[in-house]
Amino acid sequence: MRFNNSFNLTYILFTLLGGTILIFLIAPLLGLFFSLKAPGFFATIHDSDVSNSIYRTLLISALVTLVASLFALPLAYILARKKFPLKGLIEAIIDLPIVIPHSAAGIALLGFISRDSLLGSLASSVGLNLVGSSAAIGMAMAFVSVPFLINSARDGFAAVPVRLEQAAETLGASRYQVFTQISLPLAKRSVISGLVLMFARGMSEFGAVVIVAYHPMTTPVLIFDRFNSYGLDYARPVAAIFIAVTLIIFIFLRIYQKR
Amino acid sequence: MMLQIESLEYSVGEFNLGPLSFELEKGGYLAISGPSGSGKSLLMELIAGLRKAKHGRIIIDSVNHTFTPPRERPVGLLFQDYALFPHLSVYDNIAFPLRILKKEHRQIESRVNDLAEFFSIETLKHRDVGTLSGGERQRVALARAIAYEPSVLILDEPLSALDEELREDARETLKGLKDSRQTIIHVTHNRNEVEGLASKSIVLSQGFIKSLF
Numbered sequence: 305m306r307f308n309n310s311f312n313l314t315y316i317l318f319t320l321l322g323g324t325i326l327i328f329l330i331a332p333l334l335g336l337f338f339s340l341k342a343p344g345f346f347a348t349i350h351d352s353d354v355s356n357s358i359y360r361t362l363l364i365s366a367l368v369t370l371v372a373s374l375f376a377l378p379l380a381y382i383l384a385r386k387k388f389p390l391k392g393l394i395e396a397i398i399d400l401p402i403v404i405p406h407s408a409a410g411i412a413l414l415g416f417i418s419r420d421s422l423l424g425s426l427a428s429s430v431g432l433n434l435v436g437s438s439a440a441i442g443m444a445m446a447f448v449s450v451p452f453l454i455n456s457a458r459d460g461f462a463a464v465p466v467r468l469e470q471a472a473e474t475l476g477a478s479r480y481q482v483f484t485q486i487s488l489p490l491a492k493r494s495v496i497s498g499l500v501l502m503f504a505r506g507m508s509e510f511g512a513v514v515i516v517a518y519h520p521m522t523t524p525v526l527i528f529d530r531f532n533s534y535g536l537d538y539a540r541p542v543a544a545i546f547i548a549v550t551l552i553i554f555i556f557l558r559i560y561q562k563r
Numbered sequence: 564m565m566l567q568i569e570s571l572e573y574s575v576g577e578f579n580l581g582p583l584s585f586e587l588e589k590g591g592y593l594a595i596s597g598p599s600g601s602g603k604s605l606l607m608e609l610i611a612g613l614r615k616a617k618h619g620r621i622i623i624d625s626v627n628h629t630f631t632p633p634r635e636r637p638v639g640l641l642f643q644d645y646a647l648f649p650h651l652s653v654y655d656n657i658a659f660p661l662r663i664l665k666k667e668h669r670q671i672e673s674r675v676n677d678l679a680e681f682f683s684i685e686t687l688k689h690r691d692v693g694t695l696s697g698g699e700r701q702r703v704a705l706a707r708a709i710a711y712e713p714s715v716l717i718l719d720e721p722l723s724a725l726d727e728e729l730r731e732d733a734r735e736t737l738k739g740l741k742d743s744r745q746t747i748i749h750v751t752h753n754r755n756e757v758e759g760l761a762s763k764s765i766v767l768s769q770g771f772i773k774s775l776f
Contacts, residue, residue: 478634
């Protein structure tokens with residue numbers, strides 16, 4: 305009886321504490337939607353700058369996620385399966401974009417792609433200016449979000465029993481076939497989860513993106529621009545529409561992931 | 564000789580296996596037994612190519628396969644936990660090595676059907692492997708291991724995970740395989756379970772052959 309009482313008390317306490325953090329997460333979002341004014345909201349829906357920025361943000365983030373996966377998944381697999389010198393250092397480097405301020409990441413990237421840099425001068429020689437381009441936005445998004453994909457996929461690959469890969473090898477499969485036909489399908493859930501996380505993190509990025517490309521505007525930059533130039537009433541509808549669009553996408557992706 | 568092991572040596576940490584030498588004729592049934600830590604699993608993995616030998620030679624069907632990667636070795640391996648691919652159906656598990664070999668669809672279907680009949684698993688072909696019983700899983704894993712007709716089939720503790728009744732059925736299946744002239748190595752910690760099956764027996768102790776008969 306004493307155990308049950310103490311369990312119930314603990315359970316009640318945990319529910320109260322957990323409920324508080326849930327309210328903390330939900331309240332600002334609900335407040336945002338409840339404080340919308342109809343005329344401003346409908347005008348924003350028809351604002352082509354807003355719709356173009358949302359389209360641009362989603363498209364660049366999706367493309368960057370797909371392209372980065374070609375490089376990130378092999379690295380995640382090697383990290384899951386192989387032991388090698390400086391592996392800990394490499395894992396720390398992968399986590400670096402998560403812990404450094406994203407504005408600092410933007411400054412670092414700006415130096416990497418500016419016209420004085422090797423990459424920037426190469427692009428410049430074929431008539432491309434990376435700074436202020438969609439490519440720069442994509443690089444900033446990838447820089448801050450790819451660790452989520454690598455880490456999630458690495459955990460997924462590590463959870464695939466080595467025995468299954470060995471079995472496939474003894475049945476004639478090459479290492480590449482083992483990866484594509486056994487490891488990748490079995491780690492699918494973690495890989496998709498990583499892709500979704502990377503996509504989400506990329507499209508919501510502001511700090512690094514605003515430094516490498518203020519224009520063309522992604523939606524997070526547009527929200528900041530409206531807030532900075534016109535105030536909260538103009539930024540709020542853009543923020544609400546962007547949150548609504550992302551929520552719909554993530555509900556859809558989550559349903560797909562569960563299937 | 565189907566299998567010749569010549570002065571095979573391997574070491575891991577402080578454990579040394581061998582030098583070991585023995586032979587097995589085509590269609591032979593070799594039992595390798597010994598207590599835990601005697602080197603049975605290491606020897607099995609060396610023959611299957613999952614580990615590289617430090618010294619010695621592994622000759623299968625007159626070809627030196629000592630350093631051949633596992634995918635190119637004519638050795639089938641039945642893992643103790645069967646290692647069935649959980650994302651594939653029974654049919655797709657058995658067809659896996661045939662698809663790797665890029666066999667034609669008809670050939671694959673015919674071979675899978677023949678194996679399903681041999682192992683009495685015709686009704687399970689489209690089942691998820693996660694829904695199978697221990698005995699069924701073993702028969703599917705055996706069918707998969709011999710689907711591409713390996714020269715040597717290694718069985719890792721094939722009877723230890725089964726209860727008494729299923730063990731008898733499994734012994735009958737292994738007898739059937741032996742009668743089909745499949746060369747078999749049966750690795751076990753329990754010498755009694757290979758009575759009536761093995762044509763040759765090796766007992767390992769601390770990495771060496773304690774007896775060969």
